Amino acid sequence: MVSTVVRLPPEQAAQLLARYREAVAAKRMRLALGAVLLAGAVVLAGIGGEVDLGTLAANAHRLPTYVWNLTPPLALATLGRDLAEWFWNLDGWLLLLGDTLLIAYLGTLFGALGAFVLCFAASANLEKRRWVRFLARRTLEFCRTVPELVFALLFVMAFGLGALPGVLALAIHTMGALGKLFAEVVENIDMKPVEGAIATGAGRLDGIRYAVLPQVLSNFASYALLRFEINVRGAAVMGFVGAGGIGQDLMVAIRKFYYTDVSAILVMIIATVMIIDLVTERLRHHLIGLEQRP
Incomplete structure (x- = not known):
């Protein structure tokens, strides 16, 4: 060369x-x-x-000290007994963790349904009336702008302590977040099937059912699964304000300096979130793979 x-x-x-x-x-x-x-x-x-950098430097040792206090005394010779003592309230914590998962599930389900209803009204390619799009988009913006904790505090004051405020708070915030994502998916669809359905005399609902949904359902499900992962973490925090779940016990343990209880609950929450992330990731990839098949 x-x-x-x-x-x-x-x-x-x-x-x-x-x-x-x-x-x-x-x-x-x-x-x-x-x-x-x-x-x-x-x-x-x-x-x-x-x-204050001086205060920060003077108190920087407190965080590693607190983390060290969270570590339970574990020895290889007595590992089984030490683990049993560390997770002494495993049955009770599992029940509360189940409540947290149910709160996240219901909040995601109701929020996804609300987003599904509003996303078509917020899509510029399907909704030509500007005032309808304006109302739908501003509603979704309000729902996702206000933090879940603020909604949870309001609902705790209205309905009292328990799981209901957490479900409502997550549902409203999820509706706002998923509504925007769903609307963006709808705006990126191929409009030729929609135009063909309208040309054959299909109404709005029939056009959405037969021409829009087949193009967007897999993405909708993928985003909903991703939101469920986020809501599991959010539901754990909801307990800090009395909205049910394992977060209430975690807050009590933090306030009373029950260090090993705090670490045990955190380990359970982290393990649960990791498992859910792995499972939902596989499901999302499967759905996306189905969409990409010829």
Whole structure:
């Protein structure tokens, strides 16, 4: 293989080299300017947040100390007894963890149903009336903008302690989040089947059923499964405000400094979330694979 080297005239090579150096200098200047702006923003945020570096340095040892206190005394010779003592309330915690999973499941189910209803009204390619799209989109924005904990606090005040406030809070926030995702999926569909259905005399509902749903159902299910993973973690936090689930026992253990109870509950929550993540990930990939088949 013969390679040829093209030699430019000295004047042209010098011009190109000068342009290259100018471009490199301009890029370095932009990077330096960005670094200065970032540093200034960090300083202003620290001042606005009243960050005290002295206090931070003086108390930095407390976090690793607290984490160390969470570690239960485990010895290989007495491992079975130590684990039994660590998870002394396993049956009770499993029941509360089951409540947390049910709260997440119902919140995801009701929220997904609400998102399914509103997403078609929020899609520009299906809903031509601007005021309908405006109302649907602003409703979804309100639902996903307000944090779940705020909704949970309001519902606890209205309905009292228990699982109901957690289910309602997760359902409302899930409806807002999934509604936006569902609407974006609907807006990216192929409109030719829809136009064909309308041309044959199909109404709005029939057009959605036969021309839209076959294109979007797998993505809808995938997003709903992903939201269920998020809601399991959210349902565990809901217990902090009295909205049911294992979070209530976790908050009591934290407030009373029951260190080993805190670590045991956290291990159970982490293990549960990991298992759910693995299972739902497989399901999502399976659904996406079905969609990609010819």
